[in-house]
Amino acid sequence: MANSANGADANVRVRFCPSPTGNPHVGLVRTALFNWAFARHNGGTMVFRIEDTDAARDSEESYEQLLDSMRWLGLTWDEGPEVGGPHAPYRQSQRMDLYKEVAAKLIEGGYAYPCYCTTEELDARREAARAAGKPSGYDGHCRDLSAEQKQAYEAEGRVHIVRFRMPDEATTFTDLVRGEITVQAENVTDYGIVRANGAPLYTLVNPVDDAAMEITHVLRGEDLLSSTPRQIALYKALIELGFAKTIPAFGHLPYVMGEGNKKLSKRDPQASLNLYRERGFLPEGLLNYLSLLGWSFSADQDVFSVQDLIEKFDIADVNANPARFDLKKAEAINADHIRMLDVKAFTAACEPWLKAPHANWAPEDFDQAKWEAIAPHAQTRVQVLSDITANVDFLFRQEPVEDEGSWTKAMKGDPVALLTTARAGLDTADWSDQESLKNAVLAAGEEHGLKLGKAQAPVRVAVTGRTVGLPLFESLEILGKDKSLARIDAALAKLAA
Ligand code: GLU
Numbered sequence: 001m002a003n004s005a006n007g008a009d010a011n012v013r014v015r016f017c018p019s020p021t022g023n024p025h026v027g028l029v030r031t032a033l034f035n036w037a038f039a040r041h042n043g044g045t046m047v048f049r050i051e052d053t054d055a056a057r058d059s060e061e062s063y064e065q066l067l068d069s070m071r072w073l074g075l076t077w078d079e080g081p082e083v084g085g086p087h088a089p090y091r092q093s094q095r096m097d098l099y100k101e102v103a104a105k106l107i108e109g110g111y112a113y114p115c116y117c118t119t120e121e122l123d124a125r126r127e128a129a130r131a132a133g134k135p136s137g138y139d140g141h142c143r144d145l146s147a148e149q150k151q152a153y154e155a156e157g158r159v160h161i162v163r164f165r166m167p168d169e170a171t172t173f174t175d176l177v178r179g180e181i182t183v184q185a186e187n188v189t190d191y192g193i194v195r196a197n198g199a200p201l202y203t204l205v206n207p208v209d210d211a212a213m214e215i216t217h218v219l220r221g222e223d224l225l226s227s228t229p230r231q232i233a234l235y236k237a238l239i240e241l242g243f244a245k246t247i248p249a250f251g252h253l254p255y256v257m258g259e260g261n262k263k264l265s266k267r268d269p270q271a272s273l274n275l276y277r278e279r280g281f282l283p284e285g286l287l288n289y290l291s292l293l294g295w296s297f298s299a300d301q302d303v304f305s306v307q308d309l310i311e312k313f314d315i316a317d318v319n320a321n322p323a324r325f326d327l328k329k330a331e332a333i334n335a336d337h338i339r340m341l342d343v344k345a346f347t348a349a350c351e352p353w354l355k356a357p358h359a360n361w362a363p364e365d366f367d368q369a370k371w372e373a374i375a376p377h378a379q380t381r382v383q384v385l386s387d388i389t390a391n392v393d394f395l396f397r398q399e400p401v402e403d404e405g406s407w408t409k410a411m412k413g414d415p416v417a418l419l420t421t422a423r424a425g426l427d428t429a430d431w432s433d434q435e436s437l438k439n440a441v442l443a444a445g446e447e448h449g450l451k452l453g454k455a456q457a458p459v460r461v462a463v464t465g466r467t468v469g470l471p472l473f474e475s476l477e478i479l480g481k482d483k484s485l486a487r488i489d490a491a492l493a494k495l496a497a
């Protein structure tokens, strides 16, 4: 092993191997991220493999989405689709010959055998075992069929699956996250590796490819922990047959819990990666947050760069306890990353939202100069980039922004008197000087016995439509005198009606 001074191991080869079914979800991204961070920390290799052996569930659209998501997140791969590599192809649907060959050798060597049991027979025996209080896994019925028995089944027209023969001994391995784990033989029975129609199953193709691709560390979700003893047994067979060199190390990442402390399901809307993209999470903000699902940077710092993550990440520091997905915290961390952007980058990052066709203003009314003037003020306020439109729409709309909640809240007491005085003061103020604008509103407030905050509220709602938002005097200056006064006039007209 090429160990360098800091303990990094450039021989590390990890894989991210999703099935292209449905939209990418945050649990999947967390798995990709931990593999990637571990590879990058070690200067090792990140393999991206597509497990598309289930034609009924896999889709090309989902495959494209996976690649697009990885690219958007910046989770680069060294071997895989579109990149190639020494173990190509990296799509299992294109590796069927290998699986056929391995399955045949496993049968030939006695590591696997044809099982002719029908689903009905299996169900009936399972029920009977349960009723008798016995283990209810596969009972080994076809383990040692004679050639005659097999022939008889074939003559009946039965089809068979291929089953892997589990050794009659306990499996012990050291999980990188959970420590030593022992599973008793009776808890892991012989399992199917090839369907009756000849299609190889995950149970076979996943370890076969991990072996072929010389994966050193398998980092994946806790839901796959129960398949590890089976895979270790299969690995031993692969080594004896010359298809594998060593058994990789395994590390199972903790569950991610969602609302109500239930396991976050991939069907949960909150789990969809696209949701975070559409709402305007920065990739670095989302990665920062997701890295905290089972890992921590330090006791007193939870905002850090991707570079910091790479430097510090170690699988040995991952915590086995379930992690809770906390949307508020994710947003707060994303907000911190927005603040850290250079203002030009922030301005550019918002533009897809500002230039998207949407109902809030006519696209031709978008004004680049006004946007660039207001952007630095907006950068300190938005949590996700999609927040931007509600912060700046007053600049681009012909009509005033109408928000009934804000209106009722701000137009209390005698707003007509206040707005009339403020308008008169603003009309003679110096619009190139925010102090002058502020003094006009301050003076209007004084005249009506209101502190600045209270005096500001009706002016803000008249001009921007909302009680909360960007600082008022900057907003007035950037919107300009004519439009600002026209908005106050419109509010006065509405109050008079
Ligand atoms: N294709 C499998 C899945 O997405 C991979 C599991 C594994 O990492 O072993 O669940």
Ligand code: ZN
Pocket (backbone or CB within 6 Å): 114, 115, 116, 117, 140, 141, 142, 143
């Ligand atoms: Zn059987």
